[in-house]
Amino acid sequence: MVGDTPRQENRLLGVRLSAEVSSWLEEVEGKLGKEVYAEFAELDPADAGGDYTLGTSYLTGAGVGVVRVDESFRARSERLTEAVIGHELLHLRLRARGYPLFLFAPEVQTKHGPAEDVEQPNVNDLVSMIEHRVFAPEMRRTGFDRLIDLTNYLDSARRARGRADGQAEVLNYARAALEWDDPALLGELTKIYQANRWTRALAGGRRLAETIRAADPQTPSQVTALFLRCLPILYRAEFRVEPDTRFPLARIHPQMLIRAPRPARRRR
Numbered sequence: 001m002v003g004d005t006p007r008q009e010n011r012l013l014g015v016r017l018s019a020e021v022s023s024w025l026e027e028v029e030g031k032l033g034k035e036v037y038a039e040f041a042e043l044d045p046a047d048a049g050g051d052y053t054l055g056t057s058y059l060t061g062a063g064v065g066v067v068r069v070d071e072s073f074r075a076r077s078e079r080l081t082e083a084v085i086g087h088e089l090l091h092l093r094l095r096a097r098g099y100p101l102f103l104f105a106p107e108v109q110t111k112h113g114p115a116e117d118v119e120q121p122n123v124n125d126l127v128s129m130i131e132h133r134v135f136a137p138e139m140r141r142t143g144f145d146r147l148i149d150l151t152n153y154l155d156s157a158r159r160a161r162g163r164a165d166g167q168a169e170v171l172n173y174a175r176a177a178l179e180w181d182d183p184a185l186l187g188e189l190t191k192i193y194q195a196n197r198w199t200r201a202l203a204g205g206r207r208l209a210e211t212i213r214a215a216d217p218q219t220p221s222q223v224t225a226l227f228l229r230c231l232p233i234l235y236r237a238e239f240r241v242e243p244d245t246r247f248p249l250a251r252i253h254p255q256m257l258i259r260a261p262r263p264a265r266r267r268r
Protein backbone atom coordinates (compact mmCIF):
# COMPACT_ATOMS: atom_id res chain seq x y z
CA MET A 1 0.00 0.00 0.00
CA VAL A 2 1.20 3.50 -0.74
CA GLY A 3 1.66 5.83 2.21
CA ASP A 4 1.23 9.59 2.21
CA THR A 5 4.78 10.36 1.14
CA PRO A 6 5.02 10.55 -2.61
CA ARG A 7 7.71 8.15 -3.74
CA GLN A 8 9.87 8.49 -6.72
CA GLU A 9 8.61 6.57 -9.72
CA ASN A 10 10.73 3.53 -10.33
CA ARG A 11 11.18 2.01 -13.76
CA LEU A 12 13.07 -1.07 -14.86
CA LEU A 13 13.29 -2.12 -18.50
CA GLY A 14 10.84 0.64 -19.35
CA VAL A 15 8.21 -0.79 -17.03
CA ARG A 16 6.71 1.43 -14.34
CA LEU A 17 6.85 -0.49 -11.08
CA SER A 18 3.94 -0.52 -8.65
CA ALA A 19 4.50 0.84 -5.15
CA GLU A 20 5.04 -2.63 -3.70
CA VAL A 21 7.53 -3.75 -6.35
CA SER A 22 9.29 -0.39 -5.99
CA SER A 23 9.69 -1.07 -2.28
CA TRP A 24 11.40 -4.41 -3.09
CA LEU A 25 13.75 -2.66 -5.52
CA GLU A 26 14.53 0.06 -2.98
CA GLU A 27 15.25 -2.46 -0.24
CA VAL A 28 17.62 -4.42 -2.51
CA GLU A 29 19.44 -1.29 -3.69
CA GLY A 30 19.55 0.13 -0.15
CA LYS A 31 21.05 -3.03 1.32
CA LEU A 32 23.51 -3.60 -1.54
CA GLY A 33 24.38 0.10 -1.77
CA LYS A 34 24.22 -0.08 -5.56
CA GLU A 35 21.63 0.24 -8.29
CA VAL A 36 20.14 -2.94 -9.69
CA TYR A 37 21.12 -3.62 -13.29
CA ALA A 38 18.35 -4.98 -15.53
CA GLU A 39 18.42 -6.21 -19.11
CA PHE A 40 16.49 -8.21 -21.66
CA ALA A 41 18.43 -11.27 -22.79
CA GLU A 42 17.99 -14.52 -24.68
CA LEU A 43 17.74 -16.86 -21.70
CA ASP A 44 16.92 -20.12 -23.47
CA PRO A 45 19.40 -22.08 -25.52
CA ALA A 46 18.05 -22.80 -28.99
CA ASP A 47 17.66 -26.48 -28.12
CA ALA A 48 15.72 -25.91 -24.89
CA GLY A 49 12.97 -28.51 -24.82
CA GLY A 50 10.30 -26.35 -23.21
CA ASP A 51 10.09 -25.30 -19.55
CA TYR A 52 11.79 -22.12 -20.61
CA THR A 53 13.30 -19.53 -18.36
CA LEU A 54 11.33 -16.32 -17.91
CA GLY A 55 13.91 -14.49 -15.84
CA THR A 56 17.06 -14.93 -13.79
CA SER A 57 18.86 -12.90 -11.18
CA TYR A 58 22.16 -12.96 -9.36
CA LEU A 59 24.76 -10.82 -7.64
CA THR A 60 27.95 -9.99 -9.50
CA GLY A 61 31.33 -10.40 -7.83
CA ALA A 62 31.15 -6.68 -7.02
CA GLY A 63 27.80 -7.16 -5.24
CA VAL A 64 25.61 -5.62 -7.94
CA GLY A 65 22.13 -7.12 -8.25
CA VAL A 66 21.35 -8.21 -11.82
CA VAL A 67 17.88 -8.99 -13.20
CA ARG A 68 17.60 -10.57 -16.64
CA VAL A 69 14.26 -11.02 -18.37
CA ASP A 70 13.80 -13.18 -21.44
CA GLU A 71 13.62 -11.03 -24.54
CA SER A 72 10.31 -12.60 -25.58
CA PHE A 73 8.84 -10.24 -22.95
CA ARG A 74 9.61 -7.19 -25.09
CA ALA A 75 6.48 -8.15 -27.02
CA ARG A 76 4.37 -8.88 -23.95
CA SER A 77 2.41 -6.57 -21.67
CA GLU A 78 4.04 -4.33 -19.06
CA ARG A 79 2.10 -6.14 -16.37
CA LEU A 80 3.60 -9.52 -17.35
CA THR A 81 7.08 -8.07 -17.53
CA GLU A 82 6.58 -6.47 -14.13
CA ALA A 83 5.60 -9.89 -12.75
CA VAL A 84 8.90 -11.40 -13.92
CA ILE A 85 10.92 -8.40 -12.70
CA GLY A 86 9.11 -8.54 -9.36
CA HIS A 87 9.74 -12.26 -8.99
CA GLU A 88 13.46 -11.81 -9.62
CA LEU A 89 13.62 -8.86 -7.21
CA LEU A 90 12.13 -11.12 -4.53
CA HIS A 91 14.99 -13.59 -5.09
CA LEU A 92 17.51 -10.73 -4.91
CA ARG A 93 15.86 -9.41 -1.76
CA LEU A 94 16.52 -12.76 -0.08
CA ARG A 95 20.20 -12.46 -1.04
CA ALA A 96 20.26 -8.91 0.36
CA ARG A 97 18.58 -10.18 3.54
CA GLY A 98 21.32 -12.76 4.04
CA TYR A 99 19.64 -15.91 2.74
CA PRO A 100 22.25 -18.50 1.73
CA LEU A 101 23.22 -20.04 -1.57
CA PHE A 102 24.50 -23.63 -1.71
CA LEU A 103 27.42 -24.93 -3.75
CA PHE A 104 28.82 -28.45 -4.05
CA ALA A 105 32.33 -28.63 -2.60
CA PRO A 106 34.92 -29.68 -5.20
CA GLU A 107 35.52 -33.08 -3.59
CA VAL A 108 31.94 -34.33 -3.97
CA GLN A 109 31.83 -36.78 -6.86
CA THR A 110 29.00 -38.41 -8.81
CA LYS A 111 29.05 -41.29 -11.27
CA HIS A 112 29.07 -38.71 -14.05
CA GLY A 113 31.79 -36.45 -12.71
CA PRO A 114 32.25 -33.76 -10.07
CA ALA A 115 28.94 -32.77 -8.46
CA GLU A 116 29.79 -29.09 -8.91
CA ASP A 117 29.70 -29.66 -12.68
CA VAL A 118 26.82 -32.10 -13.12
CA GLU A 119 24.51 -31.56 -10.15
CA GLN A 120 24.78 -27.84 -9.35
CA PRO A 121 21.84 -26.86 -11.61
CA ASN A 122 19.57 -29.27 -9.72
CA VAL A 123 20.64 -27.82 -6.38
CA ASN A 124 20.00 -24.32 -7.72
CA ASP A 125 16.49 -25.44 -8.72
CA LEU A 126 15.91 -26.83 -5.24
CA VAL A 127 17.01 -23.56 -3.64
CA SER A 128 14.72 -21.59 -5.97
CA MET A 129 11.80 -23.81 -5.06
CA ILE A 130 12.43 -23.28 -1.34
CA GLU A 131 12.75 -19.52 -1.89
CA HIS A 132 9.45 -19.47 -3.78
CA ARG A 133 7.82 -20.74 -0.57
CA VAL A 134 9.44 -17.93 1.41
CA PHE A 135 8.01 -15.23 -0.83
CA ALA A 136 4.77 -16.94 -1.91
CA PRO A 137 2.67 -14.40 0.08
CA GLU A 138 4.12 -11.50 -1.95
CA MET A 139 3.52 -13.34 -5.24
CA ARG A 140 -0.09 -14.02 -4.24
CA ARG A 141 -0.78 -10.53 -2.91
CA THR A 142 0.43 -8.88 -6.12
CA GLY A 143 -1.37 -11.42 -8.32
CA PHE A 144 1.95 -12.21 -10.04
CA ASP A 145 1.52 -15.91 -9.26
CA ARG A 146 -1.49 -16.02 -11.60
CA LEU A 147 0.30 -14.16 -14.39
CA ILE A 148 3.31 -16.44 -14.59
CA ASP A 149 2.37 -19.69 -16.27
CA LEU A 150 4.67 -22.50 -15.25
CA THR A 151 2.67 -25.35 -16.70
CA ASN A 152 4.59 -25.67 -19.98
CA TYR A 153 6.48 -28.54 -18.32
CA LEU A 154 3.55 -30.86 -19.22
CA ASP A 155 4.58 -30.94 -22.87
CA SER A 156 8.27 -31.52 -22.29
CA ALA A 157 7.45 -34.33 -19.82
CA ARG A 158 5.27 -35.93 -22.49
CA ARG A 159 8.04 -35.70 -25.07
CA ALA A 160 10.56 -37.25 -22.66
CA ARG A 161 8.79 -40.60 -22.72
CA GLY A 162 11.31 -43.45 -22.90
CA ARG A 163 13.99 -41.54 -21.03
CA ALA A 164 15.06 -42.55 -17.53
CA ASP A 165 14.07 -40.30 -14.64
CA GLY A 166 16.56 -38.49 -12.45
CA GLN A 167 16.90 -35.56 -10.07
CA ALA A 168 15.44 -33.08 -12.57
CA GLU A 169 12.19 -35.09 -12.79
CA VAL A 170 11.92 -35.22 -8.99
CA LEU A 171 12.35 -31.44 -8.82
CA ASN A 172 9.93 -30.76 -11.66
CA TYR A 173 7.19 -32.85 -10.06
CA ALA A 174 7.70 -31.14 -6.70
CA ARG A 175 7.57 -27.73 -8.39
CA ALA A 176 4.29 -28.63 -10.09
CA ALA A 177 2.81 -29.90 -6.81
CA LEU A 178 3.87 -26.75 -4.96
CA GLU A 179 3.36 -24.03 -7.54
CA TRP A 180 0.72 -24.93 -10.12
CA ASP A 181 -2.08 -24.81 -7.58
CA ASP A 182 -4.25 -26.84 -9.95
CA PRO A 183 -5.16 -30.43 -8.98
CA ALA A 184 -6.42 -31.29 -12.49
CA LEU A 185 -3.15 -30.28 -14.15
CA LEU A 186 -1.14 -32.04 -11.46
CA GLY A 187 -3.24 -35.16 -12.07
CA GLU A 188 -2.37 -34.89 -15.76
CA LEU A 189 1.33 -34.68 -14.92
CA THR A 190 0.99 -37.65 -12.56
CA LYS A 191 -0.43 -39.72 -15.44
CA ILE A 192 2.46 -38.70 -17.69
CA TYR A 193 4.94 -39.73 -14.97
CA GLN A 194 3.19 -43.08 -14.63
CA ALA A 195 3.15 -43.58 -18.42
CA ASN A 196 6.86 -42.69 -18.55
CA ARG A 197 7.49 -45.16 -15.70
CA TRP A 198 9.04 -42.38 -13.67
CA THR A 199 7.94 -44.11 -10.48
CA ARG A 200 10.91 -43.06 -8.39
CA ALA A 201 10.70 -39.45 -9.51
CA LEU A 202 6.98 -39.41 -8.77
CA ALA A 203 7.47 -40.73 -5.23
CA GLY A 204 10.48 -38.48 -4.65
CA GLY A 205 8.70 -35.44 -6.07
CA ARG A 206 5.71 -36.01 -3.78
CA ARG A 207 7.94 -36.37 -0.72
CA LEU A 208 9.94 -33.31 -1.65
CA ALA A 209 6.80 -31.21 -2.11
CA GLU A 210 5.36 -32.41 1.22
CA THR A 211 8.62 -31.67 3.02
CA ILE A 212 8.86 -28.15 1.59
CA ARG A 213 5.17 -27.40 2.10
CA ALA A 214 5.22 -28.52 5.73
CA ALA A 215 8.36 -26.53 6.57
CA ASP A 216 7.19 -23.01 5.69
CA PRO A 217 10.69 -21.50 6.15
CA GLN A 218 10.87 -17.88 7.34
CA THR A 219 14.54 -17.29 8.17
CA PRO A 220 17.93 -18.04 6.55
CA SER A 221 18.68 -20.78 9.09
CA GLN A 222 15.28 -22.39 8.49
CA VAL A 223 16.07 -22.42 4.77
CA THR A 224 19.39 -24.17 5.47
CA ALA A 225 17.70 -26.74 7.72
CA LEU A 226 15.04 -27.44 5.09
CA PHE A 227 17.63 -27.68 2.33
CA LEU A 228 19.48 -30.33 4.35
CA ARG A 229 16.26 -32.33 4.78
CA CYS A 230 15.60 -32.15 1.02
CA LEU A 231 19.00 -33.40 -0.15
CA PRO A 232 18.50 -37.03 0.99
CA ILE A 233 15.15 -37.10 -0.85
CA LEU A 234 16.87 -35.96 -4.02
CA TYR A 235 20.07 -38.00 -3.74
CA ARG A 236 19.31 -40.75 -1.23
CA ALA A 237 22.52 -39.77 0.52
CA GLU A 238 23.26 -37.58 3.52
CA PHE A 239 25.25 -34.38 3.21
CA ARG A 240 26.42 -31.67 5.55
CA VAL A 241 26.94 -27.98 4.80
CA GLU A 242 29.38 -25.43 6.11
CA PRO A 243 29.93 -21.75 5.30
CA ASP A 244 32.43 -21.06 2.52
CA THR A 245 34.90 -18.82 4.37
CA ARG A 246 36.49 -17.68 1.12
CA PHE A 247 33.22 -16.50 -0.45
CA PRO A 248 33.82 -12.88 -1.56
CA LEU A 249 30.22 -11.74 -0.95
CA ALA A 250 29.99 -13.22 2.54
CA ARG A 251 29.27 -9.76 3.99
CA ILE A 252 25.99 -9.86 2.02
CA HIS A 253 24.95 -13.52 2.34
CA PRO A 254 26.59 -16.84 3.15
CA GLN A 255 27.55 -19.37 0.55
CA MET A 256 27.22 -22.84 2.05
CA LEU A 257 29.46 -25.61 0.77
CA ILE A 258 27.75 -28.99 0.38
CA ARG A 259 30.08 -31.69 1.65
CA ALA A 260 29.85 -35.45 1.93
CA PRO A 261 29.54 -36.51 5.56
CA ARG A 262 32.76 -37.55 7.23
CA PRO A 263 32.97 -41.33 6.79
CA ALA A 264 32.07 -43.24 9.94
CA ARG A 265 35.02 -45.42 10.87
CA ARG A 266 33.17 -48.60 11.41
CA ARG A 267 30.84 -48.61 8.47
CA ARG A 268 31.84 -50.25 5.27
Ligand SMILES: [Zn+2]
Pocket residue numbers: 087091128132
Ligand atom coordinates in the same frame (compact mmCIF):
# COMPACT_ATOMS: atom_id res chain seq x y z
ZN1 LIG B 1 12.10 -18.02 -9.04
